[in-house]
Amino acid sequence: MSTTPRAPRDGTAAGTAGAVQVARVGATAGGHTLLHDVSFTVPTGAVSALVGPNGAGKSTLLRALSGAGPRAGGSVHLGSQDLFALSRRERARRVALVEQEVRSEFALTVRQAVALGRTPHQSRWSLTAADDDTVVEDALVRAGAAELAGRELGTLSGGEQQRVQLARALAQQPELLLLDEPTNHLDVRAQLRTLGLLRELAADGVTVLAALHDLNLAASYCDHVVVLADGRVRASGPVAPTLTPALIAETYGVQADVLTHPRTGRPLIAFSPR
């Protein structure tokens, strides 16, 4: 078995079955409303970027969608499946969240940490399925973390930890992959490699939503964008018509010229202070 995702469970073709419909999702913490009736669609077969200024609510939203963080009302459907009608374990078989920080109370090797991604697929009676090791090795290779497999997690650099986090999520074989700033510790080559991998996963049928600060990375690799500000969706849709200079100015308070990349033909954003 490889980390190639499984076919959608309802038997319909990839491209429609795994789209995510987020409807009126809210979140509160510490007496503050962090998300206000957030609604948008994440298409499958494409990589979607979640962008917005610091404090916009991107991490809060990803945690709410995955069930890892608070959610106040609303619904999240993956295809026709209401994700919050599932048990936590069933949801973990379908949804993986790659967070910014690796948290572990135990001294784990990288391979052990990645193998934890298999937990939702293991039964109480037979803890390790025969093909789990293959899935873990494949995930390590695809995330560029194979050479780190024997290292202790706590000794890794930020960029190395980020690759391990991605490998753990791949080992989970999710249908929906949520990533919180998956490139923030990575050098430019590793950033492009990670975004390229996300595109491969999307082409294989995984629905991918990644919070990104780098709007040019989003414009180069993502097909769809959700723009969040002050806990509200300001815009969402295909990248080129959505990321306009006016929207960027209004959302980030900077002047932006949206050019056309001379080689790829995709949007290329040049910034200047207002």
Ligand SMILES: Nc1ncnc2c1ncn2[C@@H]1O[C@H](COP(=O)(O)OP(=O)(O)OP(=O)(O)O)[C@@H](O)[C@H]1O
């Ligand atoms: N437990 C909490 N209690 C009160 N406020 C919180 C809590 N958790 C998050 N917040 C606030 O909610 C807002 C959204 O935080 P969040 O981390 O989701 O933003 P973000 O868009 O991911 O930001 P960044 O780009 O800086 O990572 C911030 O203003 C943050 O301070």
